[in-house]
Amino acid sequence: MADILLLFAVDICAYDQIKNVLPPAEENADVIVQSLQNITELVVWGDQHDPNVFETFMEMDILGLIRRMMIPAIDAIHIQVFQTLGIWMETLQTPTSKWFLMSRNYINEIISCPDINTDQDEGHRLSSHNLLPPSYILTMRCEGAGILYFSSQDAGAEHRGDFPLFTQAMKLCNHENVMVQTAVKNISLMTFQVREPTLDDWIATVAAPAVFANFVWNIGHSTFQLQKFVLENDCSSASGVVVQLLDAFQYIDDVIKTAHTNVAEVVRYKLLDDFLLPVCLCSLAASDKNHQMITNPIHRGSSTYMSCSTDQSFDSEKVLIPGVAFFVISQALQTFRDSKILFTLASKLISDTTFDDNESACRIRKTYSARPPSPLADILSSWEDGYHPDPRTGTPTRSSALGRSLSRHQKGNKNLCSFRFVDSDVTNVHGTEEQSNTFASTNIKALSELNFHSAEYNIDSSKIEAATTSLLSTSNDEESQSFSDSDIRSKCFMTLLNVLRCVPDDRHTLPGLCCLQALLETNVLGQTTLVPSGLVGPSSVTSIGEYNKELIHRLLLIVKRSSHVDARVKLVTLTMAARILHTLVTCSVPQSAQTTPRRHSALLEEHKAIVAHSVATSATHLKDFLTVAMASHSSSAFSLLEMFEVEYRRMEPLRLSHLLNSSAVMCNPDYMKRNDVSFEMRVANSDNERRQKSIQIFLLIRKLYLDMHMQHEQCLPLAQPLQQLNIRDSVSLDSGDAIPCRCNFEQNSNGQYQRRLLLVNEWNVIFLELNSRNCSQGIVRFVADLGRIHCERQKHNSRGLTLTVEDSPRTKPFSSSEKIILFTCHCLFDDNIRSLTAYQYIEKGRRDLQERKLSALQGLLLEMSALRTRIDTIS
Numbered sequence: 001m002a003d004i005l006l007l008f009a010v011d012i013c014a015y016d017q018i019k020n021v022l023p024p025a026e027e028n029a030d031v032i033v034q035s036l037q038n039i040t041e042l043v044v045w046g047d048q049h050d051p052n053v054f055e056t057f058m059e060m061d062i063l064g065l066i067r068r069m070m071i072p073a074i075d076a077i078h079i080q081v082f083q084t085l086g087i088w089m090e091t092l093q094t095p096t097s098k099w100f101l102m103s104r105n106y107i108n109e110i111i112s113c114p115d116i117n118t119d120q121d122e123g124h125r126l127s128s129h130n131l132l133p134p135s136y137i138l139t140m141r142c143e144g145a146g147i148l149y150f151s152s153q154d155a156g157a158e159h160r161g162d163f164p165l166f167t168q169a170m171k172l173c174n175h176e177n178v179m180v181q182t183a184v185k186n187i188s189l190m191t192f193q194v195r196e197p198t199l200d201d202w203i204a205t206v207a208a209p210a211v212f213a214n215f216v217w218n219i220g221h222s223t224f225q226l227q228k229f230v231l232e233n234d235c236s237s238a239s240g241v242v243v244q245l246l247d248a249f250q251y252i253d254d255v256i257k258t259a260h261t262n263v264a265e266v267v268r269y270k271l272l273d274d275f276l277l278p279v280c281l282c283s284l285a286a287s288d289k290n291h292q293m294i295t296n297p298i299h300r301g302s303s304t305y306m307s308c309s310t311d312q313s314f315d316s317e318k319v320l321i322p323g324v325a326f327f328v329i330s331q332a333l334q335t336f337r338d339s340k341i342l343f344t345l346a347s348k349l350i351s352d353t354t355f356d357d358n359e360s361a362c363r364i365r366k367t368y369s370a371r372p373p374s375p376l377a378d379i380l381s382s383w384e385d386g387y388h389p390d391p392r393t394g395t396p397t398r399s400s401a402l403g404r405s406l407s408r409h410q411k412g413n414k415n416l417c418s419f420r421f422v423d424s425d426v427t428n429v430h431g432t433e434e435q436s437n438t439f440a441s442t443n444i445k446a447l448s449e450l451n452f453h454s455a456e457y458n459i460d461s462s463k464i465e466a467a468t469t470s471l472l473s474t475s476n477d478e479e480s481q482s483f484s485d486s487d488i489r490s491k492c493f494m495t496l497l498n499v500l501r502c503v504p505d506d507r508h509t510l511p512g513l514c515c516l517q518a519l520l521e522t523n524v525l526g527q528t529t530l531v532p533s534g535l536v537g538p539s540s541v542t543s544i545g546e547y548n549k550e551l552i553h554r555l556l557l558i559v560k561r562s563s564h565v566d567a568r569v570k571l572v573t574l575t576m577a578a579r580i581l582h583t584l585v586t587c588s589v590p591q592s593a594q595t596t597p598r599r600h601s602a603l604l605e606e607h608k609a610i611v612a613h614s615v616a617t618s619a620t621h622l623k624d625f626l627t628v629a630m631a632s633h634s635s636s637a638f639s640l641l642e643m644f645e646v647e648y649r650r651m652e653p654l655r656l657s658h659l660l661n662s663s664a665v666m667c668n669p670d671y672m673k674r675n676d677v678s679f680e681m682r683v684a685n686s687d688n689e690r691r692q693k694s695i696q697i698f699l700l701i702r703k704l705y706l707d708m709h710m711q712h713e714q715c716l717p718l719a720q721p722l723q724q725l726n727i728r729d730s731v732s733l734d735s736g737d738a739i740p741c742r743c744n745f746e747q748n749s750n751g752q753y754q755r756r757l758l759l760v761n762e763w764n765v766i767f768l769e770l771n772s773r774n775c776s777q778g779i780v781r782f783v784a785d786l787g788r789i790h791c792e793r794q795k796h797n798s799r800g801l802t803l804t805v806e807d808s809p810r811t812k813p814f815s816s817s818e819k820i821i822l823f824t825c826h827c828l829f830d831d832n833i834r835s836l837t838a839y840q841y842i843e844k845g846r847r848d849l850q851e852r853k854l855s856a857l858q859g860l861l862l863e864m865s866a867l868r869t870r871i872d873t874i875s
Contacts, residue, residue, distance in 0.1 A: 024074050032069065033080045040084045047092045054097060063106040070113040081110065108164040163202065166191050170211050174218065185251050192259035204262035212252075212270040219248050220275050220368040227324045230507075230663070233671040238663035245328065246661065249335040256338045268341055276341075278361035279368070280329050281348050283320035284492040285357040318365040322499050323666040326511035331660050333518035342524045350493045350519070350533040493533055500554035502561055505568035509558065510665050513576040517656050520583055538602040540589040545604045547585055552603075555581050556610040563617040563701060565694045570669050571680040574697065575654045578704040586707055599710040608708055612867045615705040618698040619864035625691050626861065638850050640691060641718075641857060645787065646808045647695045648716060651703075702864065715860050718853040721763045729780045731759065731768060738778065739829065739838050743767060745782075746824040753828065756781065760841040762848065765789050765803070767825075784823065786849045791842045794826075799835045801827045803842075 024032055039062065046053025066084070069077050088101060101107065169187045172180055191203070222241050229238035252271060256264045320328075329345065336342055348355045496515065499508040519535055530536045534548025555577050561567050562574040588597035603611075629636040659665055664681040684690040706713060725731070737760070742753035757768040757778050765786060768778030784805045794800035805823035829835040 024069050024072065024077050026074065029074050029076045032077055036066075036077075036080045036084050040087055043088060044091050047094055047097050051094075051096070054094075054100075058100055063101070063104070067106050067109055070110055085110070111168050112164040163191075163199065163207075166203075166207065170207075173211075173215070185254075189254055189258050192255060192263060195260070200260040200262065204260065204266055208259075208263050208266040209270070212267050213274065215248070215252075216270045216274045217368065219245065220279055220365075222248075223275075223279065223320065223324065223328055224318065224368055226328075226663070226666075227320055230321070230324060230666045233668050235663050235667045235671070235677065238667065242661065242663045246331055246335065249331055253336050253338065256336075256341075264338075268338065272341065272344055274364060276329070276332060276345055277348065278364040280320060280325045280332075281345075281355065281492055282357040282361035282365075283325045284322060284349075284495045285355060286319055286491075318362070318369055321508070322495055323508040323511045326496070326499070326508070326515040327660070327666050330511065330514040330518045330656075333515070333522050334656060334660055337524075339524040342522055346519060346522065348490075348492065349496075349515075350490055350530070350535065352492075353490055356491060490533075497550060497554055500551075500558060502558050502569060502573075505669055506558075506570055506573045507666055507668055510570060510573045510576065510659075513558075513573065513580060514656060514659055514665065516580055517576060520580070521656065534584065537583050538585060538587050538600065540587070540600055542587075542600070542602045544602055546602055549604075552581065552585065552607060555584075556607055556614075559701060559704065560610055560614045560617075563614040563621075563697060565618075565621050565684070565690055565697060568669055568683060570682065571693060571696050571700070572654065572659065572665075574700050575680070576659075578700055579654060581704065582707050586710075599707075601708055601710050603708050609871055611701070611705050611708050613871055615698070615701045615864055616866070616868035616871070618694065618701050619861045620868070622694045622698045623858075623861040623865055625694055626858065637854060641850060641854050642787075643692060644695050644857060645718065645853075647692065648699060650808075651699060698861075698864075715856070718856045718860075719849065725764055725766065725780060725783050727780055727783065730771065730774075730777045731766065731780060733757070733759075733768075733776055733778055737841070738768065739834050739841075741830075741834070741838070742828045744826040744828075746826075758827065758838055760786070760838075760845045762786075762845065765842060765845075782823075782825075786842070786845045787853070788822075789842060789846065791839055793835070793839060797828070798832050799829050801829070801835060801839060803827060 039057070042053060043057055043062075046057070066081055069081060085101075085107065088097075092098065092101065166188065169184050173184045173188075175181055175184070191199075222244055226238055226241040226245070229235075229241065252267060255267055259267070329349065332345060333342065496512050499512040502509045516535070519530070534551050538546070558569070558577040559574065559581070562569045562571075562577070585603045586599060586601045589600050590597045626637065626640055629640045662681065664677050669681070669683045679689065679692070680696075684693045703713070738757040739759075741756060741758050743756045744751065744753045755769075757770065759766040759768055759778070763786060764783050766780055767782040769781050771777045771779055788805050788807060790804045790806055792802045792804075794802055803825045804821050806819045807822055808819055827835075827838070829838065
């Protein structure tokens with residue numbers, strides 16, 4: 001009892017101490033902070049041990065007192081207030097304490113304090129933001145309509161019909177601090193997870209249209225900033241924008257998966273009709289202008305492809321160049337998993353023959369530069385005086401003043417939202433007559449009216465679903481398998497074919513290839529959408545030549561142009577083109593469980609001849625480099641041979657997600673000479689890089705050649721044994737060439753020498769352990785390729801040798817100075833003669849192996865180069 005009385009005395013003293021020093025000032029801030037800390041501890045203790053202590057603070061209206069501390073703004077006091085409320089929200093467990101925290105709208109008023117919103121101090125903003133996550137934790141713990149306590153429902157309140165927890169968080173979504181932006185996105189996702197009808201209606205009808213209109217505007221503005229950096233060849237600045245765009249797409253994808261169906265439909269509408277369709281696809285639909293820009297550059301020899309005057313006029317029209325448009329579309333196709341967005345985007349891109357650029361799209365594009373990004377705080381401020389909850393249902397109700405404002409907004413923008421549906425789509429919708437009428441009356445063109453116009457603010461989900469389902473329903477009619485000109489007359493797809501010309505360089509070609517690959521990897525698109533454009537792989541019953549010949553011919557021309565080492569084409573462009581070709585014209589046909597699948601290629605002979613000519617050209621270039629190296633010095637030839645083997649081991653599948661994280665995909669390859677840009681993303685700048693690029697070109701086109709001719713690789717790696725030697729294999733000692741020694745492996749932690757037998761054959765260096773059961777055999781304990789062994793005689797001991805196994809890193813291009821030591825062994829022999837003999841065996845074996853590999857490489861290049869003569873003879 002004494003302890004309880006003492007606690008009562010302490011908390012009453014702390015309460016009186018704060019009450020007597022109000023209003024807060026800089027002079028009494030320390031006293032208020034200390035008293036708040038004491039009260040925080042006492043309230044938590046009372047909630048867990050003695051309800052009387054907690055009820056005392058309830059009677060004292062402690063939250064009302066804390067609300068009075070917020071004005072005027074004192075940083076130290078504000079920080080402590082938010083820390084106090086955060087601790088209470090996370091630690092208080094009893095139902096009484098939860099309802100107490102949410103009662104009388106105190107938390108909403110504290111969060112919505114005007115001084116918090118206008119304060120410019122970074123630490124102050126962050127402290128106010130820290131209150132939001134625990135508030136949402138408390139929200140998630142509430143059952144059912146408990147979240148309505150976080151709505152400002154008092155008719156006389158300053159913020160009516162508002163959810164300050166969500167509103168105040170979204171006002172910081174454009175904050176310059178990336179951590180604050182991430183926290184805001186997490187908070188909004190937590191809000192979307194709460195399933196409460198009033199909150200869902202409020203977000204779908206009031207919050208989501210304004211919030212995501214601003215969010216999509218920022219995406220569009222960032223896209224044009226990306227284009228500016230690309231045209232200026234500022235790869236480093238463009239990289240930051242690429243990361244922002246990818247993060248924004250991932251956030252929208254999370255919102256669509258998490259939020260209520262009505263909210264998700266609003267987000268889809270804003271993303272498609274305000275950005276993807278009018279900005280990206282309509283820029284591609286202006287095919288004549290894009291085609292003229294790509295094929296008729298003013299300065300063919302210089303790094304710029306448009307004059308300054310052309311740049312200015314082009315920029316004023318606010319049309320994305322094809323490279324940037326295809327890159328953003330590729331990011332969208334790769335990031336989003338929503339079938340409605342993917343289907344709409346892909347169908348307009350490759351099969352909609354009526355889709356074209358228009359004045360409405362131009363007006364939308366100009367808004368991304370005609371006005372600065374409106375602060376979301378100004379947009380959200382209209383909620384405060386324009387809405388209030390209905391006294392019976394709690395649903396947000398629009399006031400007359402804001403209703404007039406929205407009517408003006410709809411009237412001025414009624415022509416800006418007509419991209420998702422075209423009239424021809426209405427007549428092809430399969431369904432009942434009633435569904436067709438519903439489709440016509442609930443066109444996405446009027447979705448904003450559906451969101452804003454309803455008197456009760458109750459979205460009819462069935463109408464939206466009927467409209468979207470009707471749009472996305474796939475025709476049951478059989479699709480024609482022929483690929484005539486009429487099948488691919490979509491202006492966007494024709495622009496895609498035009499950028500595959502790879503003229504004057506591949507700055508537009510590579511983004512176009514990324515878009516093609518993203519379409520092929522998008523699993524939600526059916527055969528009905530992809531077949532008319534030839535974006536489907538063959539099957540076992542596919543006839544020879546049954547594919548889109550124009551598309552395949554353009555891809556083969558990329559391969560042909562890339563075969564020249566000095567072409568302004570990145571290596572990754574050749575890799576992507578070969579990958580798409582492999583997908584579109586080859587397949588594996590399973591036969592039985594015991595046999596390997598049989599390969600099937602639908603490529604025509606005339607197209608196979610292009611591949612053969614390309615591999616012959618690349619082999620001729622590489623053979624010329626090898627001839628020059630052998631004429632200068634044998635070490636140069638061996639260095640080129642080592643580079644060839646390293647590049648062969650570095651070959652690995654290309655991942656599209658890595659490409660879409662790099663701005664180098666869109667930039668001029670001549671400008672990317674920095675060390676942070678990978679070799680595959682730029683042109684060769686030195687003789688050594690030209691040799692390296694020639695090797696990679698040959699390896700890539702040779703693999704494509706074998707795939708098109710349904711052949712397996714039999715010549716690479718160069719000069720390999722028929723059967724590899726493995727650890728614990730038995731080796732005969734009858735040859736008598738095994739040399740006894742003691743070995744100390746650095747990987748062995750005890751540092752002890754072990755008795756071993758050193759054996760050098762034509763392929764490997766082997767350390768054997770004598771088989772105790774059969775003295776004529778040894779057991780393999782270590783084996784390494786002779787080509788990777790580096791042997792040195794120890795300077796301090798004439799009986800010792802040091803063996804190291806070296807390799808070049810697979811993530812970097814070949815460099816003789818940057819090698820990784822994989823293994824080190826110190827060998828000690830019984831005398832100098834045995835040490836010298838072992839050294840000579842290893843060196844002679846290395847030279848013999850290098851000569852065999854060099855001879856094999858010469859034969860391979862000679863065979864591939866002869867293909868051109870054969871093709872010319874046949875022609």
